[in-house]
Amino acid sequence: MEPTRVVSGRALPLGRANVDTDQIIPSHWLKRIERTGYAPGLFEAWRKDPSFVLNDDRYRGANILIAGANFGGGSSREHAVWALQEAGFRAVIAPTIADIFKSNAIKNGLIPVELRADTVSRLLAAVEADAKTVITVDVVLRTVAAPGVKASFPLAGFLQTQLLEGLDEIALTLRHEADIAAFETKRAEWLPRVR
Amino acid sequence: MFRTLSEKVWERHVVRRAAGEPDLLYVDLHLVHEVTSPQAFEGLRLAKRPVRRPDLTLATMDHNVPTNDEPAEDISARQIEAMARNAREFGIRCYPMGDPNQGIVHVISPQLGLTQPGMTIVCGDSHTSTHGALGALAWGIGTSEIEHVLATQTIAQTKPGTMAVTVDGLLPADCAAKDVILGIIARIGTSGGTGNVIEYRGAAIRALSMEGRLTICNMSIEAGARAGMVAADDVTFSWLEGRPYAPKGAQWERALDDWRSLATDADAPFDRDVAIDASTLRPYVTWGTNPAQSVTIDGAVPDPDALPADARESAHRALRYQELAPGTAVRDIAVDAVFIGSCTNARLEDLRLASEVVRGRKVRSGLRALVVPGSMRVKADAEREGLDRIFLDAGFEWRDAGCSMCLGMNPDVLRPGERCASTSNRNFEGRQGPGGRTHLVSPTVAAATAIAGHFALPADL
Structure with missing residues (x-):
């Protein structure tokens, strides 16, 4: 995973709440066995509507997505994160982001930014008024800045480190092999083993 | 110190705890299906890593399989073949299409008796919360986490909050478990459980069959919860006893004592508590x-x-x-x-x-x-x-x-x-x-x- 420190750029004002993972990437795209090739499936159904914001040329090249509450709810499909990243998004800003999506995002270097609903509304208004508005998400400072808006977002220290250093989490865990092996000697004997 | 069911199961699975880091938890059972796993196996292959515990891993094919006699279309057949090949290559038991044990991953594991009280269970599917009906702590994970669990049999997780949903009263005769959970979600919303493990409690939950409890825990994710659980009781034990992977003989007796000790302590506080009167529920649409x-x-x-x-x-x-x-x-x-x-x-x-x-x-x-x-x-x-x-x-x-x-x-x-x-x-x-x-x-x-x-x-x- 590539380290992620600062993302600065224009934003896509999606706005709506409860954007579920089936909207981000519909299930038929999940037949692929690769990690790539998902960008054409991003918001596939909504994109058929010419007035959908992703079809608005003014927002072409945006790398920050701004959405309503409960973004990324539903399935555990990491493909939702892959599709957003492939389409150029590097941060998602919303009042609340679903747990599994948030975890998947961090592991791929997509920054999940939860801000107060009124702050998100101000960012949306700014971007809708002027598509060229530049928003900066800073992982080091845990802040979001735009003209007239400055806000902090929560990000636990270890998640911040994960983003900043782009660590191989499996390699980190395998350093604790002795702890894992010791734990395994203490497990209850009745616990099932698949035969 | 008084603790809840989910906290007790969590604590007994901590492999490593360090200040400022998420707990490293041991995974007792990792369920795998064809749709969210191929990229994880590919990651293992690229890094030349084996599956640490094939004996704690079970695969099946469910999401993308035809359910009639029609052959799967090419792209689906390719995914189904990838599951079979990955299972073979990494030494994992897989129930493929046509096998008498094949089925939806969250249906087959409880049915085999693999899902047991007090276990940690993960799967690359958000409805893994289903297994909580037997008193297991079970949650859905993404593909990066699947790869991590395959390689290490552990998962790094931040401890979730605790939430009680207590359903007392008598459920009307024309209502089902599905109506209980739809009623709960209508009340607390699609993010009402975010960050929390929900424990379903109360007389109306106790009165449900194991199937009904599975239905309720299944939809915990629809309320945004990390997981849903019901404390194991006699309904759980009689449902489990005699199933292929359930403990036998003296082991069964020891397991029963252990499972009973996992119930939430009488004075354990929850971060959030919601009460529902079952008699006010109706069939929902x-x-x-x-x-x-x-x-x-x-x-x-x-x-x-x-x-x-x-x-x-x-x-x-x-x-x-x-x-x-x-x-x-x-x-x-x-x-x-x-x-x-x-x-x-x-x-x-x-x-x-x-x-x-x-x-x-x-x-x-x-x-x-x-x-x-x-x-x-x-x-x-x-x-x-x-x-x-x-x-x-x-x-x-x-x-x-x-x-x-x-x-x-x-x-x-x-x-x-x-x-x-x-x-x-x-x-x-x-x-x-x-x-x-x-x-x-x-x-x-x-x-x-x-x-x-x-x-x-x-x-x-």
């Missing part, structure tokens, strides 16, 4: 495009402008998508299809309940009705009881096991504009096929709706 947008079957489609401000925009959008007018009585909504299936409602009890309603009756003409058993074992058990005949005689299709029309990955999809009464768990836009419209209901309501052609209770027939 969702009208919108998220599982919290529901009313009782006696009700009508709401006027979005009469809803709380933060729910209006979503409601307007949902009604446009669903092509429904505010004020329409739920019973006046006609459907084109009925789907009885999914990890929510495709166990034997669900099929029995539905078959009671359709016995001797006919599916409304022009309506497509599908029964997709949750596993091949459920299918075989149902056939031993003659349930297949009841459904077939009524005009239902009787399929092989799989996720099928719950998520529309295989050819079982709604056509654009079709409306479906579904026993599944998600009514998202296009969930059952692009342009399809989904209404979530219990198996009983689904069955009565198939006969009536519009939403109905058995008493309406």
Whole structure:
């Protein structure tokens, strides 16, 4: 995973709440066995509507997505994160982001930014008024800045480190092999083993 | 110190704890299916890492398999073959299509007795919360986490909060477990459980069968919760005893003592507590495009402008998508299809309940009705009881096991504009096929709706 420190750029004002993972990437795209090739499936159904914001040329090249509450709810499909990243998004800003999506995002270097609903509304208004508005998400400072808006977002220290250093989490865990092996000697004997 | 069920299970799985870091938890059982795992196996291959504990890993094929005699289309066949190849290469037991143990991953593991109280269980599927019905701590993970669990048999997790949903009182006779969970989600919302493990408690939960508890825990994720649990009790124990992977003999006795000790301590505090009176619940039907947008079957489609401000925009959008007018009585909504299936409602009890309603009756003409058993074992058990005949005689299709029309990955999809009464768990836009419209209901309501052609209770027939 590539380290992620600062993302600065224009934003896509999606706005709506409860954007579920089936909207981000519909299930038929999940037949692929690769990690790539998902960008054409991003918001596939909504994109058929010419007035959908992703079809608005003014927002072409945006790398920050701004959405309503409960973004990324539903399935555990990491493909939702892959599709957003492939389409150029590097941060998602919303009042609340679903747990599994948030975890998947961090592991791929997509920054999940939860801000107060009124702050998100101000960012949306700014971007809708002027598509060229530049928003900066800073992982080091845990802040979001735009003209007239400055806000902090929560990000636990270890998640911040994960983003900043782009660590191989499996390699980190395998350093604790002795702890894992010791734990395994203490497990209850009745616990099932698949035969 | 007083602790809750989820905290007790969590604490006994901590492999490593360090200040400022998430706990490293041991995973007792890792369930794998064909759709979210191929990229994880590929990651292992690239890094030349083995699967640490193939004996604690079980794979099956469910999301993308055909449930009739038609062969899978090429791209799906490629995914199914990848699962078989990965299982072979990494030494993992896999129940492929055609195997008597094949089925929806969340149906087969409890059925085999692999899901046991006090275990940690993960799977690359959000409905892994289902297994909490037996007192396990079980949650859905993404593909990066799948790779991590395959390689290390552990997962780094931040400790979730605790939430009690206490359902007391007597559930009305025409209500099912599905109505309890739809009622809970209507009350707390799609993010009401975010960051928390929900423990379902109270007399109405205790009174439920294991199948009913599985239905309730299954939809915890629809309330945004990390997991859902029910403390193990005699219902759990008698359900488990004698199953292939359940402990035997002296081990069984030791396990029982241990499992009983996991129940939430009497004075343990929860971060959040919600009380529901079961006697106020009714059969629910969702009208919108998220599982919290529901009313009782006696009700009508709401006027979005009469809803709380933060729910209006979503409601307007949902009604446009669903092509429904505010004020329409739920019973006046006609459907084109009925789907009885999914990890929510495709166990034997669900099929029995539905078959009671359709016995001797006919599916409304022009309506497509599908029964997709949750596993091949459920299918075989149902056939031993003659349930297949009841459904077939009524005009239902009787399929092989799989996720099928719950998520529309295989050819079982709604056509654009079709409306479906579904026993599944998600009514998202296009969930059952692009342009399809989904209404979530219990198996009983689904069955009565198939006969009536519009939403109905058995008493309406």
